[in-house]
Amino acid sequence: xxxxxxxPFGALSRATGASIDELKLIASFLLSYxxxxxxxxxxxxxPWQKNAFIVGVAMIxxxxxxxxxxxxxxxxxxxxxxxxxxxxxxxxxxxxxxFAFLMGHMSINHLERQFINSPSTVDIxxxxxxxxxxxxxxxxxxxxxRLKQDNLxxxxxxxxxxxxxxxxxLDYAGFVLFFPSxxxxxxxxxxxxxxxLETTMFDAPPGTDPTKLPPKRGQRRIPRSGxxxxxxxxxxxxWIFAFLKLSAWYNCDLVLGKEYMRYGFLRRxxxxxxxxxxxRTKYYGVWTLTEGACILSGLGYNGFxxxxxxxxxxxxxxINAWGVESAxxxxxxxxxxxxxxxxxxxxxVYLRVTPKGKKPGFRASLATFVASxxxxxxxxxxxxxxxxxxxxxxxxxxxxRHVRPFFLTPDGxxxxxxxxxxxxxxxxxTQLAFCFTTAPFVILSFPDSIKVWARVYFYCILGVAISIxxxxxxxxxxxxxRLNKRNHPRVRRTRSQEEISHPSLGLPSDPGRDVxxxxxxxxxxxxxxxxxxxxxTMPTGQELRKILEDKLDRQxxxxx
Numbered sequence: 001x002x003x004x005x006x007x008p009f010g011a012l013s014r015a016t017g018a019s020i021d022e023l024k025l026i027a028s029f030l031l032s033y034x035x036x037x038x039x040x041x042x043x044x045x046x047p048w049q050k051n052a053f054i055v056g057v058a059m060i061x062x063x064x065x066x067x068x069x070x071x072x073x074x075x076x077x078x079x080x081x082x083x084x085x086x087x088x089x090x091x092x093x094x095x096x097x098x099f100a101f102l103m104g105h106m107s108i109n110h111l112e113r114q115f116i117n118s119p120s121t122v123d124i125x126x127x128x129x130x131x132x133x134x135x136x137x138x139x140x141x142x143x144x145x146r147l148k149q150d151n152l153x154x155x156x157x158x159x160x161x162x163x164x165x166x167x168x169x170l171d172y173a174g175f176v177l178f179f180p181s182x183x184x185x186x187x188x189x190x191x192x193x194x195x196x197l198e199t200t201m202f203d204a205p206p207g208t209d210p211t212k213l214p215p216k217r218g219q220r221r222i223p224r225s226g227x228x229x230x231x232x233x234x235x236x237x238x239w240i241f242a243f244l245k246l247s248a249w250y251n252c253d254l255v256l257g258k259e260y261m262r263y264g265f266l267r268r269x270x271x272x273x274x275x276x277x278x279x280r281t282k283y284y285g286v287w288t289l290t291e292g293a294c295i296l297s298g299l300g301y302n303g304f305x306x307x308x309x310x311x312x313x314x315x316x317x318x319i320n321a322w323g324v325e326s327a328x329x330x331x332x333x334x335x336x337x338x339x340x341x342x343x344x345x346x347x348x349v350y351l352r353v354t355p356k357g358k359k360p361g362f363r364a365s366l367a368t369f370v371a372s373x374x375x376x377x378x379x380x381x382x383x384x385x386x387x388x389x390x391x392x393x394x395x396x397x398x399x400x401r402h403v404r405p406f407f408l409t410p411d412g413x414x415x416x417x418x419x420x421x422x423x424x425x426x427x428x429x430t431q432l433a434f435c436f437t438t439a440p441f442v443i444l445s446f447p448d449s450i451k452v453w454a455r456v457y458f459y460c461i462l463g464v465a466i467s468i469x470x471x472x473x474x475x476x477x478x479x480x481x482r483l484n485k486r487n488h489p490r491v492r493r494t495r496s497q498e499e500i501s502h503p504s505l506g507l508p509s510d511p512g513r514d515v516x517x518x519x520x521x522x523x524x525x526x527x528x529x530x531x532x533x534x535x536x537t538m539p540t541g542q543e544l545r546k547i548l549e550d551k552l553d554r555q556x557x558x559x560x
Contacts, residue, residue: 019120032293051174058177071124098139180293212309222298232292239285246278381440436460
């Protein structure tokens with residue numbers, strides 16, 4: 001660690017209540033702005049200088065600022081191990097071997113941090129979570145580069161690393177240690193880094209009107225990015241300031257203390273909602289700050305509109321705060337939160353588990369859920385949040401299928417006069433459900449999470465249970481009859497006609513459908529074994545459903 005590096009942060013720590021490590025983390029994000037500006041000004045024709053600069057700054061952060069020698073070793077083990085796995089192992093299992101290696105290594109550090117229990121101390125696990133996304137995707141990209149192009153979708157083709165493009169040690173080190181996103185992200189694929197390094201990312205499509213090209217300075221190929229980066233920095237600091245103020249009023253000590261129970265029920269729910277808001281402002285702030293530094297370096301560039309010339313800088317956008325705070329349903333809430341993790345789970349887990357030519361089903365959802373849970377860590381609060389959120393997804397799907405159409409015209413294309421009231425009710429229900437659901441994610445421990453839930457009478461769990469019970473009862477058929485009568489002769493879409501979407505943050509988008517698909521897979525497996533000569537009794541669909549209900553200890557909704 002640099003001598004006396006903690007001295008300037010001591011007084012600020014006492015004034016703000018934040019720990020010295022937390023303040024140093026914010027300082028590193030702010031320091032990344034002038035350093036990213038310097039990085040952008042290094043010669044485009046000498047990418048090795050950019051790589052060397054990135055590695056040098058990253059080492060200053062890790063060792064000089066945080067004294068994370070153990071963290072350097074952790075990054076070294078993960079990155080070198082992945083590099084060797086990707087280089088020397090061929091075949092379909094290579095990406096999964098890399099994934100298992102990275103997840104196993106990170107799980108050890110997750111458990112160590114959990115046992116130490118010092119949340120305000122910066123360690124390497126945050127950087128390792130980002131690194132796992134980057135390196136597991138790297139393994140898949142290398143694997144895709146060894147396959148025929150006909151076997152890949154458009155995204156895989158764009159990210160595939162062909163054997164002749166396998167990175168050298170310095171390029172790989174720059175990709176691993178990219179300092180603007182080193183500690184908390186955002187994550188990105190190697191080909192994005194290589195295109196930024198070679199400046200091919202900034203090539204204009206053939207035939208583009210020269211007057212619509214993004215403005216650049218001198219011979220530099222990276223467009224001007226100072227203004228959008230400054231806006232990100234300003235908004236990030238505003239979020240951080242909001243966090244410092246709100247967290248002083250709304251925190252875990254409040255909802256766990258005796259004073260909390262002196263308030264009425266509605267005020268307790270309000271405090272729980274504001275605990276969620278206060279916690280989210282911290283993430284809005286740090287993710288916005290790091291995205292701004294990436295924009296200033298040029299890596300956030302995402303093309304431009306050839307008609308207007310407006311540049312898009314959202315390649316590495318990780319959070320849409322307005323999308324979260326104004327969400328009217330669970331999917332909008334989850335998809336606007338931690339967007340890069342959503343993309344990683346989709347492209348590196350969900351779609352990879354699915355056999356070619358088949359739609360993603362139960363196995364893909366289960367694998368994604370497990371990967372997301374392990375990636376976050378092992379605190380019981382995470383799992384309480386994930387499990388309840390999965391049931392909320394089920395309830396939200398049922399309301400969208402069977403209640404929302406009453407507030408649309410019979411053809412489903414236009415809202416009725418009552419639709420704004422439904423939207424408002426959906427907004428309130430979504431926000432109240434998720435302030436309850438995410439409380440354990442903040443509190444972490446099982447006893448304290450249950451304690452806080454009990455203090456608001458488990459209102460979300462009761463609401464979910466009542467909703468699931470209603471849609472498993474004749475009430476669902478009654479709604480469908482009313483809806484069919486109202487919309488006749490229009491025909492509503494069946495569930496099989498609805499878009500199948502990937503799980504957000506690993507949460508199954510439709511657990512009921514997943515259970516049905518699990519039952520179908522079991523039936524197919526039994527039928528296959530029977531054809532091979534094994535003596536297997538084939539259960540009926542009702543028998544399979546009964547077995548699953550006994551295992552899950554709840555009713556499984558029938559197909560609509």
